[in-house]
Amino acid sequence: MSDYTDILYEVKGGVARISINRPEKYNAFRGKTCDELIDALHRAGWDKSIGVIVLTGVGEKAFCTGGDQSAHDGGYDGRGLIGLPVEELQGMIREVPKPVIARVNGFAIGGGNVLVTCCDLAIAADTAQFGQVGPKVGSVDPGFGTAYLARVVGEKKAREIWYLCRRYKAQEALAMGLVNAVVPMAELDAEVDRWCQEIMEKSPTAIAIAKRSFNADSDSIRGIGGLGMQALALYYGTEESHEGVKAFLEKRKPRFRPQSDEGKQA
Numbered sequence: 001m002s003d004y005t006d007i008l009y010e011v012k013g014g015v016a017r018i019s020i021n022r023p024e025k026y027n028a029f030r031g032k033t034c035d036e037l038i039d040a041l042h043r044a045g046w047d048k049s050i051g052v053i054v055l056t057g058v059g060e061k062a063f064c065t066g067g068d069q070s071a072h073d074g075g076y077d078g079r080g081l082i083g084l085p086v087e088e089l090q091g092m093i094r095e096v097p098k099p100v101i102a103r104v105n106g107f108a109i110g111g112g113n114v115l116v117t118c119c120d121l122a123i124a125a126d127t128a129q130f131g132q133v134g135p136k137v138g139s140v141d142p143g144f145g146t147a148y149l150a151r152v153v154g155e156k157k158a159r160e161i162w163y164l165c166r167r168y169k170a171q172e173a174l175a176m177g178l179v180n181a182v183v184p185m186a187e188l189d190a191e192v193d194r195w196c197q198e199i200m201e202k203s204p205t206a207i208a209i210a211k212r213s214f215n216a217d218s219d220s221i222r223g224i225g226g227l228g229m230q231a232l233a234l235y236y237g238t239e240e241s242h243e244g245v246k247a248f249l250e251k252r253k254p255r256f257r258p259q260s261d262e263g264k265q266a
């Protein structure tokens with residue numbers, strides 16, 4: 001596969017840049033987007049002339065806002081258990097034997113925030129915003145999105161992020177250890193280039209071994225994700241989950257609970 005429609009793939013000076021190219025959807029991914037990202041990561045990952053992979057989104061609004069809610073109808077539009085091979089995509093970011101840097105140029109929400117979490121490093125524009133929205137829209141990432149996030153930002157913070165679904169500014173993401181650096185938007189590319197060049201000067205084999213050894217310690221989370229995905233496929237068939245998607249598309253608050261007598265108007 002190389003005729004991509006949902007992503008861009010560019011190589012310059014040993015750096016592969018993979019960009020989600022759906023700015024009209026705030027760079028949300030559908031099934032096809034995930035498949036193209038998996039293919040591009042595989043292509044760059046096993047090309048010996050490439051030392052670093054940069055993952056980003058086209059435009060200045062969004063890095064990625066997760067699953068495309070307009071392609072979600074009790075499941076997404078692609079392959080896999082839930083119609084999005086998202087666990088394969090996250091696995092591929094970890095699998096490629098070179099650093100993947102998230103260049104966060106705007107919103108990193110839902111599955112977009114999970115991509116940032118999974119990347120080896122993350123550099124954000126000062127305008128970027130981060131957060132999980134699953135419990136607001138009838139979804140949850142039950143593997144790297146939850147358990148690995150806790151390793152990155154700590155248990156209490158990860159639970160806050162998932163239970164409250166707040167949005168966090170770039171400086172807050174830096175303080176919690178979700179990103180490595182924050183720079184003004186105009187300096188984002190120069191900063192990312194600097195980090196790539198520093199990595200390119202290092203031994204690729206030493207870096208590959210380092211990456212695999214970091215991964216080994218958290219690889220059991222992949223199993224948790226697989227188990228959770230089975231539960232998620234069932235959850236997507238429920239009214240509760242459908243209500244979350246409908247509410248987002250209708251731009252209203254979801255109604256997940258039956259109204260109690262106290263809440264009813266006389």
Ligand SMILES: CC(C)(COP(=O)(O)OP(=O)(O)OC[C@H]1O[C@@H](n2cnc3c(N)ncnc32)[C@H](O)[C@@H]1OP(=O)(O)O)[C@@H](O)C(=O)NCCC(=O)NCCSC(=O)c1cc(O)c2ccccc2c1O
Nearest residue numbers: 026028065066067068069070086107110111114137139141
């Ligand atoms: C990104 C926002 C915070 C922006 O909010 P704002 O108020 O500034 O703007 P709007 O809300 O009006 O959005 C502008 C415009 O973009 C469209 N849009 C934004 N995000 C999406 C999206 N994800 N899908 C489709 N369309 C999107 C929006 O509809 C507007 O279009 P108009 O035509 O009306 O102008 C805010 O938009 C936001 O919170 N977006 C995220 C919404 C969301 O629900 N994301 C998906 C969550 S589920 C998920 O990502 C997911 C990830 C995983 O990794 C999983 C893993 C395993 C299992 C399941 C997973 C999963 O479900």
